[in-house]
Amino acid sequence: MPKSQVASTKWQCADNFWTIPADEMLKTLDTSSTGLSSEEAAHRLDLVGPNQLKKKSEAGFFVTFLMQFKNPVVLLLLFSSILSILLGSVIDSTVIIVLIVLSALLSLYQERKASHAVAELLAMVEITTQVFRDGQLQKIPAEGLVPGDVVYLTAGKAIPADCLLIQSTDLYVRESTLTGETFPVEKSTGILDEETPLAKRTNVAYMGTSVVTGSAMAAVVKTAKQTEFGKVYERLRSKPQETTFEAGIRKFGLFLVEFTFILVVVIFVVNIITKLLPSIEASVAINIKTFEQVLSDSFMFSLALAVGLTPELLPAVVTATLSIGARQMANDKVIVKKLNSIENFGSIDVLCSDKTGTLTEGVAKLYATIDLSDNQVSSDCEEVHLYAYLNAVLQTGFENPVDEAIKEFETLDISAFTKKDEVAYDFVRKRQTVLVEKDGQSILITKGAVPNVLSICSMIEHHHDELVPIDHVSNDVRQLYEKYANEGYRLLAVAYKNMDGVEEITKADETEMILAGFIILSDPPKPGVPETIKRLQALGVELKIITGDSKLTARSIGKELGIPSPIAISGPELRDTIDEALIGQMDDIDIFAEVEPNQKERVINAVKKAGYSVGYIGDGINDVSALHAADVGISVNSAVDVAKEAADIVLLEKDLGVVANGIKEGRKTFFNTMKYIQFTISANFSNMVTFALASFLLPFLRPDFNFPMAPLQILIINLLTDIPMMYVALDNVDPEQLNKPEKWDITFIKRFMVFFGLVGTIFDWITFFVLLNIPGISEDEFHTGWFIESVLMELFVFLSLRTRRPMFKSKPANSMLWVTAIIGIITVAMTVLPGLTDLFGFTILKWWIYIAIIIICVAYAFTNEFTKIYYFYRPSRKAAEALAACDISET
Numbered sequence: 042m043p044k045s046q047v048a049s050t051k052w053q054c055a056d057n058f059w060t061i062p063a064d065e066m067l068k069t070l071d072t073s074s075t076g077l078s079s080e081e082a083a084h085r086l087d088l089v090g091p092n093q094l095k096k097k098s099e100a101g102f103f104v105t106f107l108m109q110f111k112n113p114v115v116l117l118l119l120f121s122s123i124l125s126i127l128l129g130s131v132i133d134s135t136v137i138i139v140l141i142v143l144s145a146l147l148s149l150y151q152e153r154k155a156s157h158a159v160a161e162l163l164a165m166v167e168i169t170t171q172v173f174r175d176g177q178l179q180k181i182p183a184e185g186l187v188p189g190d191v192v193y194l195t196a197g198k199a200i201p202a203d204c205l206l207i208q209s210t211d212l213y214v215r216e217s218t219l220t221g222e223t224f225p226v227e228k229s230t231g232i233l234d235e236e237t238p239l240a241k242r243t244n245v246a247y248m249g250t251s252v253v254t255g256s257a258m259a260a261v262v263k264t265a266k267q268t269e270f271g272k273v274y275e276r277l278r279s280k281p282q283e284t285t286f287e288a289g290i291r292k293f294g295l296f297l298v299e300f301t302f303i304l305v306v307v308i309f310v311v312n313i314i315t316k317l318l319p320s321i322e323a324s325v326a327i328n329i330k331t332f333e334q335v336l337s338d339s340f341m342f343s344l345a346l347a348v349g350l351t352p353e354l355l356p357a358v359v360t361a362t363l364s365i366g367a368r369q370m371a372n373d374k375v376i377v378k379k380l381n382s383i384e385n386f387g388s389i390d391v392l393c394s395d396k397t398g399t400l401t402e403g404v405a406k407l408y409a410t411i412d413l414s415d416n417q418v419s420s421d422c423e424e425v426h427l428y429a430y431l432n433a434v435l436q437t438g439f440e441n442p443v444d445e446a447i448k449e450f451e452t453l454d455i456s457a458f459t460k461k462d463e464v465a466y467d468f469v470r471k472r473q474t475v476l477v478e479k480d481g482q483s484i485l486i487t488k489g490a491v492p493n494v495l496s497i498c499s500m501i502e503h504h505h506d507e508l509v510p511i512d513h514v515s516n517d518v519r520q521l522y523e524k525y526a527n528e529g530y531r532l533l534a535v536a537y538k539n540m541d542g543v544e545e546i547t548k549a550d551e552t553e554m555i556l557a558g559f560i561i562l563s564d565p566p567k568p569g570v571p572e573t574i575k576r577l578q579a580l581g582v583e584l585k586i587i588t589g590d591s592k593l594t595a596r597s598i599g600k601e602l603g604i605p606s607p608i609a610i611s612g613p614e615l616r617d618t619i620d621e622a623l624i625g626q627m628d629d630i631d632i633f634a635e636v637e638p639n640q641k642e643r644v645i646n647a648v649k650k651a652g653y654s655v656g657y658i659g660d661g662i663n664d665v666s667a668l669h670a671a672d673v674g675i676s677v678n679s680a681v682d683v684a685k686e687a688a689d690i691v692l693l694e695k696d697l698g699v700v701a702n703g704i705k706e707g708r709k710t711f712f713n714t715m716k717y718i719q720f721t722i723s724a725n726f727s728n729m730v731t732f733a734l735a736s737f738l739l740p741f742l743r744p745d746f747n748f749p750m751a752p753l754q755i756l757i758i759n760l761l762t763d764i765p766m767m768y769v770a771l772d773n774v775d776p777e778q779l780n781k782p783e784k785w786d787i788t789f790i791k792r793f794m795v796f797f798g799l800v801g802t803i804f805d806w807i808t809f810f811v812l813l814n815i816p817g818i819s820e821d822e823f824h825t826g827w828f829i830e831s832v833l834m835e836l837f838v839f840l841s842l843r844t845r846r847p848m849f850k851s852k853p854a855n856s857m858l859w860v861t862a863i864i865g866i867i868t869v870a871m872t873v874l875p876g877l878t879d880l881f882g883f884t885i886l887k888w889w890i891y892i893a894i895i896i897i898c899v900a901y902a903f904t905n906e907f908t909k910i911y912y913f914y915r916p917s918r919k920a921a922e923a924l925a926a927c928d929i930s931e932t
Contacts, residue, residue, distance in 0.1 A: 058262045059233045059242045063207045066260055072189035074207060074258070076173030085187035092186040092202055092264040094271055106146075168686060170201045190261040194252050196465075197661075199686055203268040204246045204259035206230045210437075211465035212255035214246055215665065225253040225467060239269060251665065254465040256437070289384075289785030293718065296787060308733050313339050359714055362770035366710035374693040375703040376678070382689035384714070385673045387707025388782045389656040390581055391648050392700065393671070396588040396598055397442075399658055399695055401564040405442045407450035408530060412558030413503055413517060424502075425558035427453060428535045432488040435460040435475045443533065446562060462546045472497075476546045483540040487551055491522055491591075494534035494556070501556040511556060521559070526593030529601060531562040571603035573697045580704055581781040585648070586632045587641055587657075587667075595634035607631040615640050620647065627651035641667035654782065658692075658700065660684050675700065709774045711783060717769045720842045723794045724762065724835045727801025734802075735809065754828050754881060757871075761864050762835045768857035775844055775851055793912075797842065800908055804834065804901040811893060821884040825872050828883065830894045832868040836861050837902040845913050848906060 058066055067073055077085070170183045171193040178193060183201035186192070191207065194200060200214070206228060213225035231244045239247075246252075246259055249270035265271055363380040370377055377383055394400060410422040410429065430453045433444035458477045466473035472489025487494060495511070495518070503509040511518070525532055536554040540546070574584055588595050592611045599607035609632035615623070624647050633644050641659075645667050648655045657664070657671035660680030668674030668687040676688035677695045685691055692699050808830045812823050840861065844851035853861075869891070872883045 057235050058205050059237060059245050060235045061205070062232055063205060063230055063260070066205050066262070067207070070189040070260055070262065072191065072260065074173075074191060075176045076191040077187070077189050079174050082174060082185075082187050082190065085189060086185065089187060089264060091184040093184040094265060168199060168201070170198070171195075186261050186264055188261055188264060192259055192261060194246065194257045194259060196252050196254050196256070198252050200246045200248055200250050200252065202248050202261045203263035203270075204261050206244050206246060207258045207260055209257035210255050211463070212257045213253040213465075213467050214250050215253050216240070216247065216250045225469070228255075228257070254467045289787070292785070292787050293790065296791065297722075304729065304733070309339055361767060362710050362714045362717075365770045366706055370703050370706045373702040373706065374696075374699050375706070376691040376693060377689075378691060379689050382673055383707045384711045385654065385707075386656065386690060386703055387705075387709070387711045388784050389654045389673055389704065390782045391583050391585060391653040391655045392577060392658070393585045393587050393645060393648065393655060393667070394658040394697070395660070395664065396586050396590060396595065397564060399697055400570050400586065400602060401566050401598065405446040405531070405562045405564050407446045408561040408563040410558060410560050411521070413501060413514060413521065413556075422558055425535050425560065426451070427455075428486045428537055428557055429488055429533075429560050431455055431458060431477055432473065432475050432486045432535070435477065436463055436465065436473050441466070443562065447560065461544055464546055464548055464551070470548065470551075472551070474546065474551055476540060476543065481541075483543050485538050485540045485543075485546060485550060485554070487536045487554060488533055488560075491532050491534045491559070494536050494554075497551045498534075498536050498554045498556040500554075502558070508555065518556075522591075523593055525559075525561055526591045527597055529563070529565075529594060529597035531564065531590055531594055532559045533562065534559055566598065566601050567696075570697055571601075573701055574603055576701045577697070577704075579780060580701065582701075582704060585630065585644075587636055587644060588632070588634055589636060590634055592632075592634040595632045599632050604631050609634050611635045612637055612640055615643070620650075623647045624650050627653070642670045645670040654784070656700075659688075660695070705779050708779045708782065710770075712774045712778050713769050713772050715783075716772065716843050717766050719790060719793050720839055721763070721766060722790065723797040723842070724801060724838065725759070726794045726798035727805060730798065730802045731805035731809070734806075754824060754883075757881060758828065758831050758835075761832050761868060762839075765836065765839065765857060765861045765864055768854065768860050769843070771854045771856050772843060773852060773854055775846055778845070796912060797838075797905065797908065800904060801834065801838070801901070804897060804904070805830070808894065808897050811897070812890075815890070819884070821882060822886060825878075825883040825886055826890055826894060829868060829872055829886075829891070830897060833865055833894065833898045834901050836865050837898045838905055841902050841905045841909070845909060848902070 058069075061069065168183050169180050170186065171178055171180055172186065173179070173191045173193070174181070183199075186202050190202075192201065192204060194204075194212070206212070207230065209229050212228040214228050215225050226240075226243065228243050228246060233242060233244055246257070247270060248263075248268040263269075263271075360380070363383050366383045367377040367380060370383070377386075397405075410425040412422050412425055429447050430451075433447040434455065435458075436444065458479045461476040461478055461483060463476065464474040466489070470489070471493040472487050474485060474487040476483060476485050478484075487497065498511050500508045501511045501514055501518070503514065522532055535557045537557055538554045540550070543550075577584055586595060586599060590598075592609050596607050596609045599609070608629050610618070610626070610630050612633075612635040615633070615636065618626075620643075623643075627648055628651070633640070636644065641657075641664065645655055645657055649670075649672065654672045656673040656675055657667045658675045659665075659668050660677045661684060664676075664684055665687045668676065668684060673690060674688040675690045675692060676684045677692045678685070679695065680688075680691075690703065692703075805827075808827060812818060812826045815822075818826075840853060840858075841848045843853060871877045871881060873885050878884055
């Protein structure tokens with residue numbers, strides 16, 4: 042067996058790898074601590090495939106094209122058309138097939154265009170990882186990893202595969218995606234028993250988890266679907282979580298299926314009876330050929346009505362609307378990772394946001410250092426500044442803006458100090474510690490959140506050299522802390538103690554320390570944020586601030602942001618509040634302060650249970666669970682990898698104004714989709730009710746008429762009126778519709794369909810009455826007149842029903858207006874040009890009939906204008922909506 046094949050068999054059989062020592066695992070993987078060569082990595086990539094759970098390669102053109110025919114009604118119609126061709130009805134059936142294929146091609150074009158747009162947008166937020174290749178540390182896309190690679194993991198990075206730790210330093214990993222454990226898990230090298238459960242495998246780092254603090258080198262053992270996360274993904278992939286938009290489409294589809302089935306059965310049965318009844322009453326024998334012809338004609342007519350009712354281009358229109366929305370949002374610096382999340386983005390009525398970087402400048406600035414000697418701000422408190430500087434410069438576990446601010450404030454000469462060890466920051470302790478040595482003396486220095494540092498201090502420096510028990514000055518410390526917090530500053534405490542002779546430290550050494558003083562940090566609100574908050578309020582979106590800062594600091598910032606009397610609740614208070622009580626307080630609380638990562642998720646869930654659609658903005662490791670929980674997770678391109686992975690939407694600029702623009706674009710996308718659905722379903726309902734009733738009544742009113750319109754002509758109406766609908770994605774939306782969130786309402790759609798559909802039916806029957814009373818009118822002339830009326834009436838009414846305003850006070854998009862006009866011209870041309878009239882079964886009408894049809898269509902459009910006023914603005918409707926709103930608020 043060739044060497045490469047022997048190696049591949051060897052490294053692909055590394056099961057129960059947590060039981061194997063790291064050096065032995067490297068041999069099993071046929072690798073080393075310096076990683077693979079590029080050539081070997083490429084060879085393994087060919088064997089195992091990309092390290093991704095979902096293939097990015099899109100289906101071929103032919104497969105994607107066939108997927109457009111998954112509508113069972115369309116499949117049934119195609120099958121019937123093929124049978125008709127075999128029975129000799131070639132021309133009509135061929136044209137029907139061509140029309141269906143043309144509709145499929147239009148849908149295919151939009152879907153492939155959208156998929157290319159999404160691929161381009163996702164490329165802008167690609168996840169990368171650091172790996173040793175050819176002995177050098179390189180940054181590559183995570184999908185390029187293979188078993189045997191050696192990766193370097195650091196704080197904030199997503200773990201890209203299932204790995205065995207080779208080396209680790211203060212490594213903490215968040216594994217909530219796999220184990221449900223909220224708090225980070227400490228990881229280290231070692232050997233574990235084979236029966237060790239997944240949550241206890243401390244020597245393994247799993248795909249889908251993330252590094253909270255520390256660093257490590259790890260050997261990649263499993264990739265893609267072979268990982269534990271991949272196994273979970275495969276189990277869950279068949280049941281992906283629906284967005285609100287997808288759930289609405291699904292419910293709408295179920296409604297159409299039920300309605301269409303009933304329609305087909307009733308029309309089919311009644312048509313057979315009405316077509317055969319005259320022969321039965323006359324006691325005329327019905328031969329097999331006649332029966333087969335009646336059965337075939339009735340079946341084709343029923344199916345044509347069913348297809349006419351169904352908005353066949355809905356997938357294409359939805360995809361086009363969403364992809365255009367995604368493009369526009371990209372221009373506004375908002376990258377949409379999942380197209381269907383656009384509608385959710387527009388429907389949010391509560392936006393939860395971290396304070397730092399979104400509402401404030403996001404760049405911490407060291408304002409001053411103080412101690413308790415004079416209780417005054419002092420920029421030359423040398424000892425506090427030095428200790429804070431040493432702690433910030435020498436720590437390596439977790440890069441953060443606080444340490445950057447300390448380092449940038451003033452460069453100090455610390456060449457006389459030597460770092461011995463450190464205990465990295467984590468989100469449980471909320472402090473970091475370094476051990477330094479100078480002139481043979483070791484000093485332990487801790488910096489962190491004030492309550493967390495005070496909890497490990499027993500003494501405090503008072504008047505520079507006097508040590509006082511911290512209990513004696515606790516009131517002074519609290520007053521000092523509250524003073525600056527109330528002014529919007531953030532305070533961190535700095536403590537120290539002598540540790541002579543110590544070379545290594547652990548968390549247990551953080552005790553009996555001496556409080557040296559405080560560092561004061563400022564992070565002022567961003568310019569324009571108060572105005573942006575007012576914009577959000579005008580859009581019906583309430584802002585809630587979720588921050589790790591103190592309650593006092595958060596309230597101070599809230600006031601600066603324009604919240605007059607912000608109501609805040611702290612993390613400790615959250616812990617003491619039961620879920621039911623928290624949900625009941627959601628309308629009142631503006632700020633959640635001093636929160637822990639697991640509490641962010643709890644807040645999001647409480648907001649959702651209170652009846653709101655919630656968006657959450659986060660960019661840190663501690664935001665991931667909240668991003669998952671929110672209806673719309675929003676991150677930024679500068680966020681840590683795991684936050685970008687968790688988000689539905691990624692902002693290219695961390696700016697609340699960008700979010701406001703995105704919400705408006707999301708609502709525009711939703712309303713344009715609803716325009717298509719509401720108008721098409723009501724117009725089609727009108728036509729189908731008219732055709733169905735006419736098919737029952739015409740044989741009695743005019744025995745020489747077989748059907749009110751041929752199946753082919755019905756499908757042509759459906760196609761012609763769908764073409765302008767494709768441009769609804771580009772349509773303008775009235776400003777007042779963007780000022781509040783809207784959600785799917787199937788009941789409203791049904792009511793809209795019946796209400797406006799029946800208005801259309803009335804005018805269809807007016808046309809029907811006019812045509813039937815024309816002396817000597819033939820069946821072809823009747824079909825022609827009704828065809829023109831059906832298409833033109835839909836075009837006129839679309840311009841009316843696309844807005845709740847008076848039609849002439851809402852300008853449609855130019856492209857949609859031009860296409861609508863062109864379709865109107867084509868409709869008339871099909872009934873006057875000799876070649877087309879013969880092909881589609883039309884005939885040229887007298888000129889005054891065309892005038893009469895246009896008058897009816899214009900009258901219909903104006904009637905709809907008055908109907909809109911009654912439907913949307915009648916007092917009883919307003920009263921009902923007000924009552925419903927009161928009921929909701931009281932609940």
